[in-house]
Amino acid sequence: MNKTDLGTNIADFVMQNKEKYYRLAYQYVQNRDDALDVVHDAINKAFSNMNSLKNPEYIRTWFYRIVVNTALDLLRKRKKLIVIDDEILSNLDTGMVDKYENVDLNTAINALPEQYRSVLILRYFEDLKLDDIAEILNEKVSTVKTRLYKALQILRIDMIEEVNK
Known part of the structure; x- marks a missing residue:
């Protein structure tokens, strides 16, 4: 399979399953915006590393792995952040919560x-x-x-x- 066909297969697959991958990312990061970022980053990583997909039949597990690893990377980065004072957080709260x-x-x-x-x-x-x-x-x-x-x-x-x- 050539690179263009593989890219098309990946794009089609992701579009057909986008809700599933959003839900998976959300389970990890517990935040709507972060979940969208995870899916977006995972799509970018998939296209950047599409040559690592040796067999197109394994696209499902291959992309799951990318989403999971991307979500875990975000969580690791999040642990390194400095905790903000509760008063500052309450002032920034927009009230929109899943x-x-x-x-x-x-x-x-x-x-x-x-x-x-x-x-x-x-x-x-x-x-x-x-x-x-x-x-x-x-x-x-x-x-x-x-x-x-x-x-x-x-x-x-x-x-x-x-x-x-």
Whole structure:
């Protein structure tokens, strides 16, 4: 496949699945604007590195990996930022916030370590198979299974403690 055809395939694929990738990015960054930035950056990275896609049949997992890595990069950068005073933040608040159906669950998921959160999001929010998750995260399937089990175990404990309060 030549470079032009591959670029067209990538563009078509991303356009057909843009909501899915936005949702995935949002699960990581928890912010509308950041999620849009992640998807935009992932698209740019995909076109810049389209030669790394050896087999066009794997475009789905290839692009998932790009989105996940881009979101994680943003989160790492975010950790390096200096925390702003609460009074300054309240003055900057525009009141526009995305709403969740289950705030406790989302809070618990966000509190998970990155390795567990990634597996959980890809499995249950993106409905991916364990083999695909392993490929996206560049891990063994057994590692993915272990992390998924551990993530569910941690969530159960957190939710039980929340109910008992």
